Amino acid sequence: MFRDRKDAACKLVQKLLRYRGTHPLILAIPRGAVPMAKIIAETLDGEMDVVLVRKLRAPGNPEFAIGSVDESGWTYLAEYAEQIAGGQQYIEAEKTAQLEILRQRRASYTPVHSALEPAGRTVIVVDDGLATGSTMIAALHALRARHPQKLVCAVPVSPPDTLARVSSYADEVICLLAPESFSAVGQFYQSFPQVSDEEVVQILAACRPNPSHQQSSEK
Numbered sequence: 015m016f017r018d019r020k021d022a023a024c025k026l027v028q029k030l031l032r033y034r035g036t037h038p039l040i041l042a043i044p045r046g047a048v049p050m051a052k053i054i055a056e057t058l059d060g061e062m063d064v065v066l067v068r069k070l071r072a073p074g075n076p077e078f079a080i081g082s083v084d085e086s087g088w089t090y091l092a093e094y095a096e097q098i099a100g101g102q103q104y105i106e107a108e109k110t111a112q113l114e115i116l117r118q119r120r121a122s123y124t125p126v127h128s129a130l131e132p133a134g135r136t137v138i139v140v141d142d143g144l145a146t147g148s149t150m151i152a153a154l155h156a157l158r159a160r161h162p163q164k165l166v167c168a169v170p171v172s173p174p175d176t177l178a179r180v181s182s183y184a185d186e187v188i189c190l191l192a193p194e195s196f197s198a199v200g201q202f203y204q205s206f207p208q209v210s211d212e213e214v215v216q217i218l219a220a221c222r223p224n225p226s227h228q229q230s231s232e233k
Contacts, residue, residue, distance in 0.1 A: 018205040019142055022170040022190075023050035027057045029188050030138060030168060034058045038136040041065040041157070043149055044119065045209040046142040052217050054140060054168075062221050063130045064214070065139060066119055067152040068112035070105065072098050077198070079145070082152035083109050085116050090151045122211060127218035137162040139184075142206075143199030144172035147180045154183035171202045 016022040030038075038060040042051035048064065055062035069079035070089070080098050081091035089109060099105050139153050150167060157165055167184040173196040181187050191202060200206040 016170060016203050018203060019046065019050050019209075020053060022142065022203070023053040023140075025190060026050070026140075026168055026170055026188070027054045029190070030054065030058060030166075033060070033136055033138065033166075036136050037061070038138050039063065039130055039132055039162075041132070041137060041139050041153070043067060043139065043141045043153055044123075045211065045214050047140045048209060048214045048217050050142060051140045052221065054138070055221070060138075061130055063127065064123060064218070065153045065157060066116050066123075067149045067156065068116055069146075069149050070095070070108045070112060073100065073104060079148040081105070082148035083112050083116070084152045084156040085113075085120065086156065087113060088152070088155060090148055090155065092146060092148060119211070122215060123218055126215055127221060132157055132160045132162045134161065134163050136164045136166065138166040138168050141169050143202065144169050144176045144180065144189075145196075145199055147172070147176040150180050151183055154180070158183065171199060172196075 038058055040051045040055040040060050040062045042048040042064050044064050051062045067082055067084045070081040070083060072078040072080050080095040081089060083089045095105065137157055141150055144150055154165060154167060164185050166186045167180055168188045171191040172189050174192045174194065177187055177189055177192055
């Protein structure tokens with residue numbers, strides 16, 4: 015059990031200390047992981063940004079993911095997706111709706127924080143927990159195409175079967191809790207409020223690229 019996302023981030027970063035001094039890029043899956051990524055990036059002397067992906071919601075149950083989509087439109091579908099969705103028509107409509115949200119978020123976030131390039135870097139993708147793992151899979155797939163030196167998935171909690179599913183998309187997976195009995199990420203937090211877009215924008219605006227990494231990249 016974690017008190018809140020700050021507590022989870024402080025515990026999670028202890029498993030990442032070996033990356034301190036390597037200028038890692040910490041990428042949060044918005045919105046819940048953004049405050050966590052800020053803490054982790056500061057502790058590791060790294061930089062933070064967001065990786066924009068969205069889950070595809072099951073009909074009548076928006077908290078349950080049947081898949082996910084990244085900004086390019088690449089889609090991951092769970093094996094049960096079409097059965098639960100009732101057909102491809104719903105999936106395509108849901109994909110279109112989520113891509114529009116991604117476009118809106120990119121437009122909102124980019125003016126305050128230019129996207130950072132993951133190529134050649136240690137990239138640590140953070141979320142506040144995994145349930146089906148769909149959004150993490152989309153994030154890792156999108157980032158792999160941009161050629162990071164190492165791709166790490168770091169989360170406080172996840173069911174074991176989800177960790178197994180996600181592991182093939184990352185070079186390393188770090189998870190603090192992997193309980194067999196799992197119903198939702200929020201059950202493992204004493205306080206688990208939603209993070210607003212306004213809070214995400216404020217955090218990104220406060221983060222600036224690390225000058226020492228920029229200089230080393232230019233050499």
